[in-house]
Amino acid sequence: MVISALLQMDCFPAGMELFPASDQDSWSLIKSVIEDSDYYLVIPGGRYGSVSESAAGRGYTDLEYEYALSKGKPAMALVHANPRSLPGEKIEQNDEGRRRFDGFRAELRQKNCRHWSNLSELTAGVFISLLHLKKTRPAVGWIRSTDSGDEQLKDEVLSVRRELEAAKLALQELRRHDPPPDSEKLAKGRERTEIAVAYPDHILHFECNWAQVISCLLPLTLGGGADEDSVHTALFSLAKDNPCLEFRSGVPEDIGPPGGVLKSSVGRVMNQLVALGFIEGVPHPSGPGRTLWRATPYGAREGCLMVADLAW
Numbered sequence: 038m039v040i041s042a043l044l045q046m047d048c049f050p051a052g053m054e055l056f057p058a059s060d061q062d063s064w065s066l067i068k069s070v071i072e073d074s075d076y077y078l079v080i081p082g083g084r085y086g087s088v089s090e091s092a093a094g095r096g097y098t099d100l101e102y103e104y105a106l107s108k109g110k111p112a113m114a115l116v117h118a119n120p121r122s123l124p125g126e127k128i129e130q131n132d133e134g135r136r137r138f139d140g141f142r143a144e145l146r147q148k149n150c151r152h153w154s155n156l157s158e159l160t161a162g163v164f165i166s167l168l169h170l171k172k173t174r175p176a177v178g179w180i181r182s183t184d185s186g187d188e189q190l191k192d193e194v195l196s197v198r199r200e201l202e203a204a205k206l207a208l209q210e211l212r213r214h215d216p217p218p219d220s221e222k223l224a225k226g227r228e229r230t231e232i233a234v235a236y237p238d239h240i241l242h243f244e245c246n247w248a249q250v251i252s253c254l255l256p257l258t259l260g261g262g263a264d265e266d267s268v269h270t271a272l273f274s275l276a277k278d279n280p281c282l283e284f285r286s287g288v289p290e291d292i293g294p295p296g297g298v299l300k301s302s303v304g305r306v307m308n309q310l311v312a313l314g315f316i317e318g319v320p321h322p323s324g325p326g327r328t329l330w331r332a333t334p335y336g337a338r339e340g341c342l343m344v345a346d347l348a349w
Contacts (some may be wrong), residue, residue: 039080040129042163047178055065064089067101075176077105077112078166083120083128085138099141111174113166114145115131115159118152118325152325172206175199214334217314225313232276234304237293248304255332256342258316262331267318272298272306275293315339
């Protein structure tokens, strides 16, 4: 998916799988490829990677990153938010490997770095990182050999590329002020939905409509945004104010205390609000692995209308 994302952005990726097997030849080729590249993108996953015999046991990826920085290459790291959650075969199996990986990961997080937890976030991170590097550190890129001597043409091409990237970013920002295409086909008004709440021996479902859900959550995402705890609390409060499908006359007291809204129910609700263009998830400032939900410009406009006083 990463290779596909890079190709879609008119980039030519060069990875370790292209390098020969011998130790010395590998490092010589790696250096030459880095020198010829415009940007360096590193995705460490959960392992330290192949170790070079001739570099005191340091990993190739570690050496690549150090060399790219020494050559002044614009670099970006996409670091897994919780590598310990990866399958066993994708993380280091011994203490020495984990020590090396943790040290390298800590080094990456000190510079340009984005966190990801799944393939969708990783793909989005590739797009965002490359767009950022192209905007802030534009490069010449690949050109035809017949054009290599025309400095004026190269300057013009680079200028057009910068203008095109700026126009793309401006268009993306403008689109955030309007509902997404086809969002009118999605449920958002009086259509019914359910909020699932866990009890000691039961999972109960409380029926409400999407207008209630949106009115409950969207105002919370204005300003600084809403964290996951705020979303859970608001949905639980909304559920209690609506009828229970299993007990129409009310939830019996002897059923036990509620344990909170199910994560799957929260995820379905937040996905609906994202699809409607009301909100977007951003990394929580407290650290990786947590999400802060903020209203988009379109969502902020709609949210303000929901909390505004109507004229008499």
